[in-house]
Amino acid sequence: MILVRQEIGDVLRDFRLQKGRTLRQVAGKASVALGYLSEVERGQKEASSEILASVADALDVPISMIMREVGDRIAVLEGLEVFSDVVPDDFATAIEPELSLH
Amino acid sequence: MILVRQEIGDVLRDFRLQKGRTLRQVAGKASVALGYLSEVERGQKEASSEILASVADALDVPISMIMREVGDRIAVLEGLEVFSDVVPDDFATAIEPELSLH
Numbered sequence: 001m002i003l004v005r006q007e008i009g010d011v012l013r014d015f016r017l018q019k020g021r022t023l024r025q026v027a028g029k030a031s032v033a034l035g036y037l038s039e040v041e042r043g044q045k046e047a048s049s050e051i052l053a054s055v056a057d058a059l060d061v062p063i064s065m066i067m068r069e070v071g072d073r074i075a076v077l078e079g080l081e082v083f084s085d086v087v088p089d090d091f092a093t094a095i096e097p098e099l100s101l102h
Numbered sequence: 103m104i105l106v107r108q109e110i111g112d113v114l115r116d117f118r119l120q121k122g123r124t125l126r127q128v129a130g131k132a133s134v135a136l137g138y139l140s141e142v143e144r145g146q147k148e149a150s151s152e153i154l155a156s157v158a159d160a161l162d163v164p165i166s167m168i169m170r171e172v173g174d175r176i177a178v179l180e181g182l183e184v185f186s187d188v189v190p191d192d193f194a195t196a197i198e199p200e201l202s203l204h
Contacts, residue, residue, distance in 0.1 A: 001152065001155050002155060002165055003151040003152070003155065004151040004154055004155075004165065004169065005150075005151040006151070046148065046150055046151065048107075048148055049105040049106040049107040049108070049148060050103065050105070052106055053103050053104060053105065053106075062176075062177070062180050062182060063104055063106065063176050063180065064173045064174070064176040064177035064179075064180050064182060065173075065177075066173075067106065067169055067170075067172050067173035067176055068169075068170060068173035068174070068177070069173075070169050070173070071166045071167075071168075071169035071170035071171075071172070071173055072166070072170070074164075074165050074166040074169055075164070075166035075170070077166075078164050078165065078166050080164060080166060
């Protein structure tokens with residue numbers, strides 16, 4: 001079973017690491033307990049909508065960007081897409097036809 | 103404050119109505135209490151990841167489609183997009199350039 005909280009946790013952690021921030025910094029800014037944020041990142045706790053809004057704000061990332069990334073990753077898990085961030089092969093072929101000839 | 107559960111509720115209800123199903127039908131197929139599903143749809147209760155997976159399955163809608171629609175609607179609420187289906191997905195990234203710098 002695909003669990004949304006697992007993907008939300010992964011995405012929150014990836015954004016945090018991308019920004020070079022520690023759990024402690026983000027938890028402090030978001031006013032959530034460090035242990036709780038850690039559990040959310042590991043997909044062990046559901047983040048309430050209020051917590052999610054606070055953490056997104058602390059990360060300076062729009063909630064929409066988090067949810068879309070979650071949707072993209074779940075699409076891969078559901079087998080609806082092979083790569084979430086890569087241009088499909090047939091699209092690349094269509095715009096660069098010579099690429100497929102070599 | 104933008105609450106994800108409100109958007110999730112709206113999206114679940116819209117998909118249900120689009121499919122012409124009643125609350126009772128979906129709640130029964132997903133094995134969740136009718137009153138609980140009703141509260142989720144109205145944004146009054148957070149749906150756990152397990153409930154969300156069951157309801158998505160009962161609606162025959164991929165979870166990724168639900169989460170992407172939630173992301174699109176929140177982008178509009180965040181003022182990142184005027185129309186969710188018109189502006190390219192990378193628009194949000196383009197106006198948050200600092201994300202890729204850290």
